Amino acid sequence: MKRYLLIALCMMSSLSILEAGEKRTWEGKWNNRKYNTSGPLKCVAASDDKGVWKATFTGLFKGDPFKYEATFQSRPNGNQLNLAGTATIRGHKYQWAGFMKGATLSGKYKSNIGYYGEFVLKEKK
Template identity: 80%
Template structure:
């Protein structure tokens, strides 16, 4: 019986990231490998029933606040939700990939002008 309850919990928990209209918030740090800089980053994202997320990222770059919108696609793979998206930030094109797993949102990004790095954020309730 305990195995059935554990299995049901794992399945239901893994499907929770697919709820349409759900808004999630994550906070953590990003790293820019081109300039070896880092800073705080916050993401607030809402999903739809087609696996598309609309997100607002806010943070600091060398003490300068930034805010940008991004749209990304998601695809479930086991306990993980794989992500891919793009954004235009200050006129520059960015592409990124990442994943959601448990309470973590992780990603890697690259811009058309050579900025690249990663971020790791933890979900806030």
């Protein structure tokens, strides 16, 4: 019985990530593997009660600021949320997948024009 209670508590704590309307902020760095560039990245996001997140990403690419909106779906997977989404940045289509685990938001992305890379962000309270 204790084992089942522990499992239930762990699942409840991982699902607290899904609180609808709660805004969360992460900051860190992205890498573009096509051009071997990197820069700062910030994500501010909130989810609805169905696990759909709306996010604003801001950062710098070769000193040029960027900002884009993204919508992505989350699915609980043990102690993390798996994520998948799309975005249009400067007219180019991007797909990305990643996860939220603890205070970390990680992802890998690729575009229809050959940009690809990853990002690792830490939550800011």
